[in-house]
Amino acid sequence: MNAQAHIGVTGLAVMGRNLARNFARHGYTVAVHNRTAARTRSLVEEFGDEGTFVPAKTAREFVDALQRPRRLMIMVQAGVATDAVLDEFALLLEPGDMIIDGGNAHFADTRRREAALQERGIHFVGAGISGGEEGALNGPSIMPGGSKESYAVLGPMFETISAHVDGEPCSTHIGSDGAGHFVKMVHNGIEYADMQLIAEAYDLLRQVAQYSPAEIAGIFRTWNKGRLNSYLIEITAEVLSHTDAGTGRPFADVIADAAGEKGTGRLTVQTALDLGSPVTAIAQATFARAASSQPALRAAYRPLPGGTPIPLTRSEAERFTAQVEQALYASKVIAYDQGFKMIQDAALAYRWDIDFGAVAGIWRGGCIIRAAFLDRIRTAHAADPHLVSLLAEPAFAQEITAAQVPWREVVATTARRGVPTPAFTAALSYYDTLRAERLPAALIQGQRDYFGAHTYQRTDKEGSFHTHWARPDRPETHI
Ligand SMILES: NC(=O)C1=CN([C@@H]2O[C@H](COP(=O)(O)OP(=O)(O)OC[C@H]3O[C@@H](n4cnc5c(N)ncnc54)[C@H](OP(=O)(O)O)[C@@H]3O)[C@@H](O)[C@H]2O)C=CC1
Numbered sequence: 001m002n003a004q005a006h007i008g009v010t011g012l013a014v015m016g017r018n019l020a021r022n023f024a025r026h027g028y029t030v031a032v033h034n035r036t037a038a039r040t041r042s043l044v045e046e047f048g049d050e051g052t053f054v055p056a057k058t059a060r061e062f063v064d065a066l067q068r069p070r071r072l073m074i075m076v077q078a079g080v081a082t083d084a085v086l087d088e089f090a091l092l093l094e095p096g097d098m099i100i101d102g103g104n105a106h107f108a109d110t111r112r113r114e115a116a117l118q119e120r121g122i123h124f125v126g127a128g129i130s131g132g133e134e135g136a137l138n139g140p141s142i143m144p145g146g147s148k149e150s151y152a153v154l155g156p157m158f159e160t161i162s163a164h165v166d167g168e169p170c171s172t173h174i175g176s177d178g179a180g181h182f183v184k185m186v187h188n189g190i191e192y193a194d195m196q197l198i199a200e201a202y203d204l205l206r207q208v209a210q211y212s213p214a215e216i217a218g219i220f221r222t223w224n225k226g227r228l229n230s231y232l233i234e235i236t237a238e239v240l241s242h243t244d245a246g247t248g249r250p251f252a253d254v255i256a257d258a259a260g261e262k263g264t265g266r267l268t269v270q271t272a273l274d275l276g277s278p279v280t281a282i283a284q285a286t287f288a289r290a291a292s293s294q295p296a297l298r299a300a301y302r303p304l305p306g307g308t309p310i311p312l313t314r315s316e317a318e319r320f321t322a323q324v325e326q327a328l329y330a331s332k333v334i335a336y337d338q339g340f341k342m343i344q345d346a347a348l349a350y351r352w353d354i355d356f357g358a359v360a361g362i363w364r365g366g367c368i369i370r371a372a373f374l375d376r377i378r379t380a381h382a383a384d385p386h387l388v389s390l391l392a393e394p395a396f397a398q399e400i401t402a403a404q405v406p407w408r409e410v411v412a413t414t415a416r417r418g419v420p421t422p423a424f425t426a427a428l429s430y431y432d433t434l435r436a437e438r439l440p441a442a443l444i445q446g447q448r449d450y451f452g453a454h455t456y457q458r459t460d461k462e463g464s465f466h467t468h469w470a471r472p473d474r475p476e477t478h479i
């Protein structure tokens, strides 16, 4: 077989087949391969006229079809499937070749794989890719890690097929080894928080303001023209305005209310715990999905009393809607801020030289969390590479200040009415935690010292201290 392909894609399910088509549509010759050959055949039969594909039945044929240095993209399930594919292909590659893992791999796996392949002179690039089916075909957001040398070769290809915003590609070299997959993981964590916040806003408008799904779709469409403009708000309006063909009922009312997940939100929260990053809105969004999928537990709680339902007048409902918009925006700023802080914590822990403004920049297009306000997040981080929080930036601080009364009013209303808003509540609580002059953490230190002699620090003296709680005079020792 002629080694003619510029790149190869193995794993031709939703993402792989569309990325392969995207490369081909941009003039690249693409070798295509899948464990089950039927997927390879159907890709070439259905879309062969979109560009030049080289179908391969075996791993050997696939590798032989690639120009040197070989560029081989894996688009299979994360975990054991990725290891199985790597085991199969890595043996056939040579020093200088490049393997790109475009799946949602755990960044620690990516670090392990990169180190192992580096020993054999093979570049391993863990590249987060977001945008789903449509993005993969028409322009995703691409978050590659790995070496700078590999990005020098792969970058132009990624930048060609990625989404573009204001003429700028939504692909950039994130940092070494697992940095790309880490940033993609946090992207998904933010995705969970954003989706949960939007879902809570819907629930409030439905249960408190008593609007129909179609009316709420209209409200979301209006919001989408303003500062909340984003892909997730846009698709929410589409889902809410859809009528179920079989029953004639709003589609939102016929979907079972148990949210699924493939694990990236969970992974974000697990990793955040290891790093000590307080991503509370992301965590609550992840737990909200888990709680929704516990039928027996929900059945046990269902008969218990909740809040007081009080009907709103039309003008009250309109006022409440404006308050929900403020609360949603403020909570969303907090959720994104938590995500960026987590990336900063990881950059420090793993010595990744990440340009946070550039991360916001490539999330402006192609990915699931693309949103107009990411442009402002980009500007804020670009202006100050050490920006510790978006709320340290005057314009965001001003917006959060303006949202104070409505944000608190909405959260108070949810408590009074018994409407669950774990993400709204977590975001407001995070805000109040960080702005507090003094936290009850002091008391926790006292408790820890009491039962475990864990020591504490004082506000008035340097060093660590322990109080001898069991002794009647409770003397304090300077450790
Ligand atoms: N779907 C989405 O919207 C997004 C997905 N991703 C990530 O991209 C990757 C691909 O996702 P998606 O396209 O949805 O496909 P899936 O995650 O459903 O994976 C299916 C593909 O994996 C292959 N595969 C599974 N196990 C093995 C194995 N042991 N050896 C070889 N091949 C195997 C399948 O081959 P076969 O046909 O033979 O079964 C098939 O090509 C995943 O890591 C996913 O998390 C990232 C962004 C968005």
Ligand SMILES: O=C(CO)[C@H](O)[C@H](O)COP(=O)(O)O
Binding pocket: 104, 129, 130, 131, 132, 188, 191, 260, 261, 262, 263, 264, 265, 368
């Ligand atoms: O990576 C993605 C988008 O960026 C995928 O769509 C992801 O699988 C969605 O996560 P989940 O299935 O857990 O809701």
